Amino acid sequence: MTTRTSRLLIGAAAAALGGSLMTMPSAQAQPPMRPTTRQTAGTAVQAASGNYSYLEFKKGSNPQNSRLYFVYVQGSNSDHPHIHTVGSWRAGSGNGSKNTCASNAGWLPNGTYTVKAFYTHHNGGPHGVNGISWYLGDHKCHSGHWRTDLFVHSEMLPNGHAGSSEPYRWDGAGDYKSNGCIKLKPSDIRALRNVQASYPNPHKLYVR
Known part of the structure; x- marks a missing residue:
């Protein structure tokens, strides 16, 4: 190999190496890929830990004297979850x-309900649901008939205060x-709201 040829090969190698070094910073400067979906902090923590909450309505012999439970599940170990009943309150359903x-008229059909929304100041008017409430949507009974516009609620004004007359006043x-x-x-639904504030939001209601 001649001296001239050696110099040309060394020069080409240096140029190629220099080009690759120059392009590396621009490749490293590319921003990381971002997820296409959004998660709230609470949802991300819940998904990572496996912990979740749900509501359970257990019917008594008297439709106006049943129980609603707020249940918290520590599910990080799916084989041995720890289930905690955080609170329970007297509850009615139907007339x-x-x-x-x-x-x-009738109390709720048994089954699993999705909690579609939670309201602190729902305004349903004089014939609707007002104040603190959880919206359950519609549900079929055993005959296939739909029960509609179902909530967990109390009697109060939209702002959560007691009104001077029905249906805004608990008597x-x-x-x-x-x-x-x-x-x-009202005092119990406020307690339920306060419990929820310390735990993952319940997404399911089980009626039994």
Whole structure:
């Protein structure tokens, strides 16, 4: 190999190496790939830990004297989850009828419900649901008939305060009656809201 040829090869190698070194910083400067979906901090923590919460409505012999439970599950070990009943409150459903297919009268059909929304100041007007509430949507009874516009709620003004007349004022045990929704007295529904604030939001309600 001649001296001239050696110099040309060395020069070409240096140029190639210099070019690759120059392009490396621009490749490293590319921003990392971002996820295409968004997660709230609470959802991300819940997904990572496996912990979650749910509501459970257990029917008693009296439709106006049943129980609503807030249950927290520590599920990081799926084989041995730890289940904690954080709170329970007296609750009614329906106007006294145990016919789960009776619209605006019977208590809720058994089954699994999705908690579609939580409201701190729901405004349903004088014939609707007001204040603190959880929206459950619609559910079929055993005959296939749909029970509609179901909530967990109380009797209060949209701002959460007591009103001067029905249906914004809780007067006693008779107010556990409803058109089929699950109903708690105002102090208990506030307690339920406060418990929820310390745990993952419940996404399911189980009626048994």
